[in-house]
Amino acid sequence: MNPIALTWVLVGKDLKIEYRSRQAYLTTVFFALLILVIFNFAFDPGSPATREAAPGILWVALLFPGIIRLNRSFQVEMEEGTLYGLILSPADRGVLFLGKFLANWLFLMVVDLLVLLAFVIVYNFSFSIQLLWIALLIVLSALGFSAVGTLLGAMVSTIRTREVLLPVLLFPIILPIILPAVSGTQEILLAQEIQSLGRSVELLLAFDVIYLAAGFVLFDYVVAD
Amino acid sequence: MPEPSVPLLRLSKVTKRFGVIRAVWNVDLEVSQGDSLAIFGPNGAGKTTLLRIIASLTQPTSGEIEFAFKGDNQSRNRVGYVSHLSLLYNELTGFENLLFYARLYGIQEAHDRADEMLAKMGLEEARNQRTGEYSRGMKQRLTLARALLHEPQLLLLDEPYTGLDQHGSRLFTEVLRGLKQEGRTILLVTHNLGEGLELCDRVMIQNRGELVFQALGEHLDKSGFEKLYFQAVEGERTE
Numbered sequence: 001m002n003p004i005a006l007t008w009v010l011v012g013k014d015l016k017i018e019y020r021s022r023q024a025y026l027t028t029v030f031f032a033l034l035i036l037v038i039f040n041f042a043f044d045p046g047s048p049a050t051r052e053a054a055p056g057i058l059w060v061a062l063l064f065p066g067i068i069r070l071n072r073s074f075q076v077e078m079e080e081g082t083l084y085g086l087i088l089s090p091a092d093r094g095v096l097f098l099g100k101f102l103a104n105w106l107f108l109m110v111v112d113l114l115v116l117l118a119f120v121i122v123y124n125f126s127f128s129i130q131l132l133w134i135a136l137l138i139v140l141s142a143l144g145f146s147a148v149g150t151l152l153g154a155m156v157s158t159i160r161t162r163e164v165l166l167p168v169l170l171f172p173i174i175l176p177i178i179l180p181a182v183s184g185t186q187e188i189l190l191a192q193e194i195q196s197l198g199r200s201v202e203l204l205l206a207f208d209v210i211y212l213a214a215g216f217v218l219f220d221y222v223v224a225d
Numbered sequence: 226m227p228e229p230s231v232p233l234l235r236l237s238k239v240t241k242r243f244g245v246i247r248a249v250w251n252v253d254l255e256v257s258q259g260d261s262l263a264i265f266g267p268n269g270a271g272k273t274t275l276l277r278i279i280a281s282l283t284q285p286t287s288g289e290i291e292f293a294f295k296g297d298n299q300s301r302n303r304v305g306y307v308s309h310l311s312l313l314y315n316e317l318t319g320f321e322n323l324l325f326y327a328r329l330y331g332i333q334e335a336h337d338r339a340d341e342m343l344a345k346m347g348l349e350e351a352r353n354q355r356t357g358e359y360s361r362g363m364k365q366r367l368t369l370a371r372a373l374l375h376e377p378q379l380l381l382l383d384e385p386y387t388g389l390d391q392h393g394s395r396l397f398t399e400v401l402r403g404l405k406q407e408g409r410t411i412l413l414v415t416h417n418l419g420e421g422l423e424l425c426d427r428v429m430i431q432n433r434g435e436l437v438f439q440a441l442g443e444h445l446d447k448s449g450f451e452k453l454y455f456q457a458v459e460g461e462r463t464e
Contacts, residue, residue, distance in 0.1 A: 001331045006328065006329070009325065009328045009329070010422050013325050016316070016317065017314055017316040020316040020355075021316050065362075068240075076314070076316075079315065080310050080311045080312060080313055080314070080315060081308060081310030081311070081312050082312050082314055084282055084308070084312060085326065085371070086305055086314035086329070087282065088280060088282065088301060088304070089301060089326070089329040089330055090301040090302045090329075090330060091330075091333065113443070115422070121333055139341075159464065179301065195284070224288075225335070
């Protein structure tokens with residue numbers, strides 16, 4: 001089977017499992033909504049302080065729940081030892097990485113866009129063309145987040161404290177994608193201009209490529225032994 | 226196919242350490258095409274680690290492993306592995322699990338092959354049932370079907386009788402006996418002396434990582450071997 005078809009077999013398997021169990025989907029969405037609502041209570045609605053903090057709140061609501069998905073992604077593979085089933089197969093390890101990464105990315109896309117929608121409603125922002133730019137930032141940052149998360153998720157999958165260890169390892173590494181994503185969102189929401197947004201997008205694209213390439217190459221070493 | 230005189234698998238001085246613990250120690254082993262070999266030993270003897278080394282799930286600290294077939298992908302295509310874990314997705318049906326693995330192994334006509342294996346293991350009726358709802362015995366048969374999908378030359382079985390009741394064990398042994406008659410090479414790791422002796426032509430005892438005893442199974446009866454087993458294991462412990 002060619003690598004592209006095999007990648008989609010792996011993606012299809014992961015999405016089917018998630019659709020049937022709905023475990024990560026429900027908990028991730030619920031956790032994200034909870035973050036949005038709690039921050040909404042903490043700040044005075046409609047105040048300038050709330051609007052200023054809003055980009056940060058959005059990214060907290062996007063990133064922290066994403067950890068649930070990444071943990072769940074490899075938890076499924078450890079329950080019955082299916083990770084060994086994948087490793088034992090003659091499939092290229094890079095393709096195994098791509099399959100897991102794509103499934104995580106697609107999953108995060110669905111959840112993140114729902115969170116963006118909820119954010120606009122809860123924080124009383126208007127539905128405008130600007131939201132498409134935020135969506136672009138979300139799509140790009142989720143790429144890097146999924147790539148590093150998939151690699152690290154595999155690395156800690158056999159460790160008992162993986163739920164704690166994954167965010168501790170992940171967040172420092174993905175700072176280069178969090179920072180441009182937050183500053184880009186700030187620009188869109190507060191300054192209502194997108195003149196220097198191009199710089200954020202460029203940074204995100206560059207780190208996405210680096211993280212994806214690193215994941216593709218290093219996955220073999222991570223799952224070996 | 227390798228020539229009959231060439232061993233399918235050869236281990237030379239294979240050792241695996243986890244820190245100061247030696248899980249496998251200086252193991253020399255040759256397995257030829259069509260052999261059926263049982264490795265017995267107490268908990269912590271290093272049987273599972275030895276099997277994982279052969280399956281290339283873990284690397285030895287030192288020593289060499291040679292397969293008659295060359296290359297990483299070749300060996301992964303020729304080895305089937307059954308562990309005490311099912312390696313199946315509970316949320317997928319029996320058919321979906323086999324179809325997924327068939328595609329992973331690049332099997333042509335994956336649908337037909339998955340159905341064929343379900344029929345061979347007597348699981349046609351549970352075809353569309355999620356494996357999370359399977360009984361332990363059904364799951365173990367599906368596990369074996371998964372391991373045999375790509376028609377491996379060497380079948381590695383790690384405690385396949387764990388959790389099976391008498392009836393399940395009997396059914397499983399019958400399936401394995403059929404595979405032996407087909408000429409497949411079987412390497413079985415088990416606590417179950419009776420099943421192992423009944424099924425395999427060669428037996429070995431592993432203790433504290435070392436292979437301390439080996440004989441041809443046909444020369445041994447269960448009670449005699451039981452005595453030998455305890456001597457080999459307890460003798461080492463009291464030394």
